[in-house]
Amino acid sequence: MLSGVPPHVVQQRLGHAQIQTTLDTYGWVTADAELRALGGWKAFTAGWDTLHEA
Secondary structure (H helix, E strand, C coil): CCCCCCHHHHHHHHCCCCHHHHHHHHCCCCHHHHHHHHHHHHHHHCCHHHHCCC
């Protein structure tokens, strides 16, 4: 979900009986959102390789 809300929360709020209904309707991701998520993940994991160095 683009707003960062977990799909099951959206499902419950909208009253969908099946999660697939929610995902089919609202689960799309724009290229921009995907790139932002990737950038955030790279920043989050940037220091992981130094954690195990002695």
